[in-house]
Amino acid sequence: MIRPAAAPAAIGGLAQAQRDADRTRQTGLPQRRRKVALVTHGFEQGGGVRTIARWLRGALAETGGYQVDVHDLAVWSRDPSSRRLIRPATWLRGSLREPLHASPGWHWGANAVEVEWMRYRPRRELSRLLRRYDLVQVVCGAPAWAGVVTGLGVPVVLQVATLASWERAALFAQAGDVQGYWRRLMTAGVSALERRALRQVDAVLVENATMAALARSSGQPRVVLAPPGIDTDRFKPASTGWRADGYLLSLCRLADPRKGLDRLLAAYAMMVRADPGTPALMLAGKGRLPDDLMSLINSLGLVDRVLLRPDVASADLVDLYQGASVFMQASHEEGLGLSVIEAMACGLPVVSTASAGACESVVDGSTGWLVPLEPAGDVPAVLGARARAVLNGPGGDFGRRGRDRVVERFSTRIALQGIVAVYDEILSPSGGDGAVPCPSLAGSGE
Structure with a gap:
């Protein structure tokens, strides 16, 4: 398996940010930062998706080469920013956008939010806004969320961990007959959206080899193993070492x-x-x-x-x-x-x-x-x-x-190298200054 995080050339993306900073000091003219829309869900809740989205936003911002704006999507049937089937008055809502409560960025509701598939549909207002960015980065649990950003005419990178059907297998086992049937029906529809989304985006970043194989089988030519990183200066062993009695x-x-x-x-x-x-x-x-x-x-x-x-x-x-x-x-x-x-x-x-x-x-x-x-x-x-x-x-x-x-x-520096290399390949396809060819899992024999 080819791992872009370990490839020496991948450091070029971070080096480019440093070169831009050097040019700014030498010429006095600021270099334009790349504008990235970070589209995700549950950004103010818990779980791995939020952790990864927050890590990526912070890591990109720290390079000095990116402006990252968060766009958080509705995830539940009673989302207060959405238009709801059982609340006709909400269809008079002029906008589905609300400021996030505790973080800079925006929360976006959905039309007919009670129907899961509708949460993965584009919003006209959101699409207009996303077209102003250089790149859209989707960080999500399952690929269907990328359906929100299809057809923009802007490069889209999808970071994904799993499939809805894999996530919900344990829930199916616990559900009763009627509830289980409904969940399976909804999941079947979501699975069709996932296959389409994997094909339509410009690159898919995956966290494990199993998901890499699945993404390739969907017809996506640019699949990269690029798991997120952690702060290894913060997460470190105790000074006293490992304790067997803990x-x-x-x-x-x-x-x-x-x-x-x-x-x-x-x-x-x-x-x-x-x-x-x-x-x-x-x-x-x-x-x-x-x-x-x-x-x-x-x-x-x-x-x-x-x-x-x-x-x-x-x-x-x-x-x-x-x-x-x-x-x-x-x-x-x-x-x-x-x-x-x-x-x-x-x-x-x-x-x-x-x-x-x-x-x-x-x-x-x-x-x-x-x-x-x-x-x-x-x-x-x-x-x-x-x-x-x-x-x-x-x-x-x-x-x-x-x-x-x-x-x-899995340190932040190593993990970010692989992701930035993908951005450079997509945004500088002709191999311009700072562009780094991105190793791909496609055809690697993995």
């Missing part, structure tokens, strides 16, 4: 069934039965643990052993990682899993299910352990056994190698 940690959206916290709790119960001296389990992240998982904790006799940290503040994350011994993830599906990368940057060994995202970050047997997703019934026992093995063996070595891997492949 709590076991899982950090995720606590109410999301895709995260597999039920089987993580089952795994932990097996660990405690095998060794009563097993450290406590910390469940932390966005939101609160749902009632069914609280009941499961009680029925497994773990009330005094499971620690809960709902709605963890960003400022507390490093201390949370540094206090742990092992990072555990039991997800059914992950596009990348930034919490795994943050944990590795802080020197933690990782035991995770072998999702597409975890397979991209964790080196099995070197920085942690990957647990096969099938057979599903074996996952709790294998998770627990692997975590016990780490506690009793190579945890410190795993953690050191994990830290090195993140610095080399």
